[in-house]
Amino acid sequence: MNKVWKYIVIGFLFGLLVLIRAFENELFYDPFLSFFKDDYLHSNIPEYNAWLLFLNHIFRFGLNMIVSLAIIYIAFENRHVLKFSFGLYIVAFVILVALYFYLIQHDLEHDYLLTFYVRRFLIQPLFVMILLPAFYYQRKIKHEEV
Numbered sequence: 001m002n003k004v005w006k007y008i009v010i011g012f013l014f015g016l017l018v019l020i021r022a023f024e025n026e027l028f029y030d031p032f033l034s035f036f037k038d039d040y041l042h043s044n045i046p047e048y049n050a051w052l053l054f055l056n057h058i059f060r061f062g063l064n065m066i067v068s069l070a071i072i073y074i075a076f077e078n079r080h081v082l083k084f085s086f087g088l089y090i091v092a093f094v095i096l097v098a099l100y101f102y103l104i105q106h107d108l109e110h111d112y113l114l115t116f117y118v119r120r121f122l123i124q125p126l127f128v129m130i131l132l133p134a135f136y137y138q139r140k141i142k143h144e145e146v
Helices: 003-023 031-039 052-074 079-107 112-123 125-145
Strands: none
Touching: 003 052, 003 125, 031 112, 052 079, 052 112, 052 125, 079 125, 112 125
């Protein structure tokens, strides 16, 4: 794929990530969206259905992961990078979702900030923002050594 088409497709995929974020209230069940937007230090923890919240986090993380993996693959056209990224996403999801549900069940009243940031990594495509420069830097260093 030539560079122009690569940039167009990657731009389109980033647009999809923006659309997922823009329509989060319509697409996903998450009572904590409004909780963390408002004055969460002084408001009560919202009632939530844990299973429905879990399934919606899987759905949202999955959508973000698929689009992010497509961006990574198009940017580098390397299956090893794609496999590594996929594995990282799966491991991160398991760790983050377990930690998130523990925090909202047991520790949300005391540690809002940790819960907020764990949730942020679950629902936002932050890993692609970390992985793209990391893989670019790795590729650049590898080419300089040769």
